[in-house]
Amino acid sequence: MPEPLPRVGHIDFLNVLPLAYGYAHGGADGLAIERGVPAVLNSDLIAGRLDVSNVSSILYARHADKLRILRGPCVSTDGAVESILLLSRKPIEEIEDDRIALTAKSATSHALLKIILRSGYGAVPTYNVQSLSVEHPIPEDATAALFIGDDALYLYHHASPSLYVYDLGAEWKKLTGKKMVYALWVASRRFAEQDAAALTRVSRAVRESFAYGLAHKDAAIRSVLGEKPFTYEELDHYLGGVIHWDLTEEYLDGLRTFYELAARTGLIEKAPELVFAGA
C-alpha cells in the first residue's frame, strides 16, 4: 500500500497567488491539496481532516495545544492590506451599538475589527456572522459589513463612493504602530509529532512553491487575468509590496501584540506561546 499523501489546505485567495502558481507548476506533486476559504480550512484542520494548512492567525491562539506553527511563511502587511475592509454607511467614529455584518469566510478579521472598534473608537456594536455579496455589500439591517480576500480587494477598487471604506491593516497600524499577521501555516500537533519526515516534505513544498511563484510573479498574475476581475496593475501593486509573506521577528512582534489585545478584549482566553514545528 502506498503511504497516504499529506492533506494540505490552501486558502483560495489572491493573497497567496505566488504559492498557488508554484503548486500548479509541479510544487503540489505528492500532496493532497484542499482549496477553500479560511473558516472552512480552520475547522478542517482542527477536526483532523487536514494535516497542514494556512489558517486564520487567531485559530492558533484558540487551539495552540493542538497545533504547531511552520517557520517561514505567513500572510501579513505593514499597514494597509486592501483586502480586509469595513464598508460602512456612516463614519467609523459614529459607530456605537449598531449592527455589523461579518463575512462568514473569516476568523482573524472578526477579532481584528472588534479590537479596533473597541480600543480605537470605544464602540461595542452587535455583530452578525453571515454570507455577504459584493453586489449588495451591506445588508439592509446592518450599518456596516466586513469583507476579506478577493471580495474585499474587488470592493477596494469598486465600492460605491457613497460608502465609507476602512482598511483594517491601516487601522491596526494606526492603533498599535505594529505589523499584522493574518494567516499562519500550521500543522496539527499530531502530524508534526508523528510524521516529521512528511512535515519536512510539506514545508519544503510550500517554501519551494512560493519561491517559484515569486520568481515568476509576472506570469502568475497574467495567468489569472482572464478569470479574476482585476487588472494587471491592481494585482502587481497588491502582490508587489502590499502583502508580505515572511514571518520575520518584526511580524512575530505584531502577531504577539494581536494576541495580547485579543486576550484583553476577551476574544481568546490568553495570548499563547508561539510553538514551532520541529523546535
Ligand SMILES: C=C(O[C@@H]1C=C(C(=O)O)C=C[C@H]1O)C(=O)O
Ligand atoms: C489578508 C487577508 O488575510 C486573510 C484573512 C483571514 C481571516 O480573516 O481569517 C485568513 C487568512 C488570510 O489570508 C485577506 O483576506 O486578504
